Amino acid sequence: MDLKKFLEENPIINQAVLAREMWPTNKSARSKLANKLAENIVGTGKQRITEKDYEDAKKVLKQLAERINSL
Numbered sequence: 001m002d003l004k005k006f007l008e009e010n011p012i013i014n015q016a017v018l019a020r021e022m023w024p025t026n027k028s029a030r031s032k033l034a035n036k037l038a039e040n041i042v043g044t045g046k047q048r049i050t051e052k053d054y055e056d057a058k059k060v061l062k063q064l065a066e067r068i069n070s071l
Contacts, residue, residue: 003049003057005036021060022053032042 007013019069026032034040035047 007037016034018060019055022056044063 007015007018015033015037016030023029023032032047035042036049036053039046040049041047053067
């Protein structure tokens with residue numbers, strides 16, 4: 001499943017928080033994720049979700065699931 005579809009089907013996941021966790025050193029992480037999901041043209045090209053972005057999102061969501069399971 002792709003990340004965009006997953007987030008659309010699970011609106012309970014806050015995209016701003018997910019973006020901050022995916023790119024903790026990026027001050028505009030929320031905009032970065034929004035641009036990638038919408039495939040906006042930014043700078044010199046179209047923004048897209050990469051395989052690394054997908055893996056980072058899976059890692060963040062897995063950590064969240066582990067925290068929930070430990071409650």
